[in-house]
Amino acid sequence: MNLANATLPKLSSPIKTPTYARTGHAPGVVHLGLGAFHRAHQAMVFDQLLSQGDPRWGIHGVGMTQPGLVNKLRAQDGLYAVRVADANGLQWQVPGSVWRTSVATTERANVVQAIAAPATRWVTLTVTEKGYTPALAQLLLDGLRQRQQNNLPGLTIASCDNLQGNGHKLKALVKAAATPQDTALLQWMDARCAFPCSMVDRIVPAATPEILAAAHAALGVQDDCALSTEAFWEWVIEDHFADPSDAALLQGAGVRVTADVHSYEEAKLRMLNGSHTAMALMGAVTGRAVIADCIGAPHLRTFVERLMSREVSPHLSRSDWADYRDALIARFGNPFLLHSVHQIATDSSQKIPQRWPPSVQGQIARSASFEHHALAAAVWLRYTLGVNEQGQSYTLNDPQAPSLMAIGAAQRQHPHESVKALLSREDLWGTVLPQQTAWIASVTHWHQQILQLGVDASVRQLLSQETP
Numbered sequence: 354m355n356l357a358n359a360t361l362p363k364l365s366s367p368i369k370t371p372t373y374a375r376t377g378h379a380p381g382v383v384h385l386g387l388g389a390f391h392r393a394h395q396a397m398v399f400d401q402l403l404s405q406g407d408p409r410w411g412i413h414g415v416g417m418t419q420p421g422l423v424n425k426l427r428a429q430d431g432l433y434a435v436r437v438a439d440a441n442g443l444q445w446q447v448p449g450s451v452w453r454t455s456v457a458t459t460e461r462a463n464v465v466q467a468i469a470a471p472a473t474r475w476v477t478l479t480v481t482e483k484g485y486t487p488a489l490a491q492l493l494l495d496g497l498r499q500r501q502q503n504n505l506p507g508l509t510i511a512s513c514d515n516l517q518g519n520g521h522k523l524k525a526l527v528k529a530a531a532t533p534q535d536t537a538l539l540q541w542m543d544a545r546c547a548f549p550c551s552m553v554d555r556i557v558p559a560a561t562p563e564i565l566a567a568a569h570a571a572l573g574v575q576d577d578c579a580l581s582t583e584a585f586w587e588w589v590i591e592d593h594f595a596d597p598s599d600a601a602l603l604q605g606a607g608v609r610v611t612a613d614v615h616s617y618e619e620a621k622l623r624m625l626n627g628s629h630t631a632m633a634l635m636g637a638v639t640g641r642a643v644i645a646d647c648i649g650a651p652h653l654r655t656f657v658e659r660l661m662s663r664e665v666s667p668h669l670s671r672s673d674w675a676d677y678r679d680a681l682i683a684r685f686g687n688p689f690l691l692h693s694v695h696q697i698a699t700d701s702s703q704k705i706p707q708r709w710p711p712s713v714q715g716q717i718a719r720s721a722s723f724e725h726h727a728l729a730a731a732v733w734l735r736y737t738l739g740v741n742e743q744g745q746s747y748t749l750n751d752p753q754a755p756s757l758m759a760i761g762a763a764q765r766q767h768p769h770e771s772v773k774a775l776l777s778r779e780d781l782w783g784t785v786l787p788q789q790t791a792w793i794a795s796v797t798h799w800h801q802q803i804l805q806l807g808v809d810a811s812v813r814q815l816l817s818q819e820t821p
């Protein structure tokens with residue numbers, strides 16, 4: 354027996370389950386990129402709004418490519434359990450906000466229909482860094498065109514991916530995909546639709562067999578879509594909505610609505626995500642499976658602390674960075690999360706440009722040290738060998754995997770050439786860093802150390818040559 358509408362009443366108490374009607378009102382939100390993150394983050398915020406009696410926050414969840422999860426969710430009436438756990442406690446919850454589902458590649462017309470549906474008020478997106486394609490823009494344009502032609506209200510279209518200025522990027526992408534015939538549509542979009550920037554944060558690892566087994570034990574029924582997350586969550590969104598009254602509603606549900614999303618975005622991308630990527634690559638190469646194992650190693654923890662304090666924080670506009678750093682280190686150590694380093698290392702070529710170069714450039718501008726980032730960049734090169742220090746091989750999941758592996762393949766024979774080839778790529782580092790000889794020299798140095806001594810010894814060496 355699986356979790357579904359019919360089995361909800363049979364769940365072991367005290368699990369929080371939806372108390373509101375899940376049919377009878379069309380979804381007000383179309384979410385593109387129905388994965389683990391959305392289901393354990395925004396879907397739970399919308400669940401709270403639904404619980405308060407506002408029926409406009411049901412979700413039409415769209416899987417962008419893979420039908421697997423959508424099929425499992427359909428079999429469970431859109432229901433799934435979330436385990437929320439950290440040092441302060443553990444509880445299970447079943448959010449009920451996913452009302453309908455589609456797969457964009459095979460059911461595109463349904464998705465366009467959903468965007469164009471009269472009840473739809475919001476489109477939210479977590480399509481990952483590499484998902485910002487002309488095809489995505491076309492999908493949005495096709496839905497919006499129908500709204501315009503049918504004289505329906507505009508939408509709030511909120512990108513929630515880990516990209517700086519994500520709302521601006523999405524709007525620019527949509528505009529770039531428009532044709533000269535779309536002039537009136539773009540005018541309507543400018544006047545009626547809002548593309549707020551937003552920063553979302555919650556650590557939600559991909560589900561594992563362990564979490565599915567734990568869900569079965571807690572619920573008393575099978576749940577093929579269960580997830581595990583931490584208690585912490587944050588959603589900061591620009592005060593820019595198609596319906597301005599949404600600001601107060603979201604605030605009431607714990608969302609921070611502000612004119613200044615930028616400072617939250619940059620702190621999150623460079624502190625949390627920047628450290629995550631460094632640890633993920635280090636973990637992959639040293640054979641540590643999860644982030645908690647990395648932060649649990651005292652030298653890696655000190656490395657991450659110093660990366661944030663010495664190289665990232667001087668360039669942040671967020672002044673409470675020390676508290677933010679300490680909270681992050683505690684979150685990374687959450688023993689319940691089992692956040693796979695290989696999951697985070699996925700698509701590193703798409704993630705690193707947001708996460709590392711701004712801090713390195715900032716350090717160069719103030720003639721300060723960037724050794725932690727240089728060591729991390731050298732670990733990335735080592736990672737492209739596809740085999741860890743114990744000799745176990747792994748796969749590089751990255752749209753740039755072929756070119757990265759080609760650059761990295763001969764790194765033992767021609768280390769300088771490999772470092773140079775990696776660091777000269779403007780798609781990864783921007784236009785400034787490829788010209789910086791001190792940066793290239795430093796990555797070259799750490800790369801040599803890593804090949805000779807291994808990652809752990811190189812990190813210890815870096816720490817020992819610094820003032821504590």
Ligand code: CS2
Pocket residue numbers: 515553554555556557625626629630696697698704
């Ligand atoms: C992670 C993020 O996989 C990754 O790239 O850094 O998914 C991270 O867990 C979230 O951004 C946390 O909010």
